[in-house]
Amino acid sequence: MSNLVVSNISDGTTSVGTGYVVNGSAKAWLSSYEEGTVNESLNISSGTDNGAGDGTYNFTNNFSNTQYAAVSGTAYRRLEYHDGINTSNIRYITVDPNASQTTKVGYAEDSGLSVAMLGDLA
Numbered sequence: 001m002s003n004l005v006v007s008n009i010s011d012g013t014t015s016v017g018t019g020y021v022v023n024g025s026a027k028a029w030l031s032s033y034e035e036g037t038v039n040e041s042l043n044i045s046s047g048t049d050n051g052a053g054d055g056t057y058n059f060t061n062n063f064s065n066t067q068y069a070a071v072s073g074t075a076y077r078r079l080e081y082h083d084g085i086n087t088s089n090i091r092y093i094t095v096d097p098n099a100s101q102t103t104k105v106g107y108a109e110d111s112g113l114s115v116a117m118l119g120d121l122a
Contacts, residue, residue: 027068028059028117043117055113056091061121063087068119087122090115 008015028043036049038057045060066085072092094113 024118026116026118027061027063027121030057030113030115032057032113043121050091053094054091055093056089057115058089059087059117063117064120064122068117070115070117072113072115090117 006018008017009021010016026042028041030041030044030047031039032047032055033039034049035051035053035055036047038044038047041057043060045058047058048056050056064087066087068085070085070090092113092115
């Protein structure tokens with residue numbers, strides 16, 4: 001395999017350092033309207049519906065460690081990570097905003113989830 005080494009990338013008008021592009025770009029993202037389904041994605045190989053409001057998404061290429069950032073949102077529900085963050089997948093639950101923080105009562109079906117992961121790939 002060959003390597004192309006450049007300091008900057010330019011569109012002819014604006015130039016940006018390649019370090020910014022490599023380090024500042026999302027390494028995975030997904031859009032889903034239902035647990036386990038993938039509407040659009042980058043670096044997501046599959047999804048699993050673990051039950052109401054509980055989904056797992058597997059990465060095509062793993063992260064090098066669990067220190068990556070996962071930025072997420074959902075249209076109508078509170079989103080929380082379940083079982084922590086792993087290098088090979090991310091699992092989340094969507095909860096009714098009025099649900100108990102202790103018991104997680106009120107798991108809710110997802111209705112528009114977006115997640116972006118930023119970090120180093122393995």
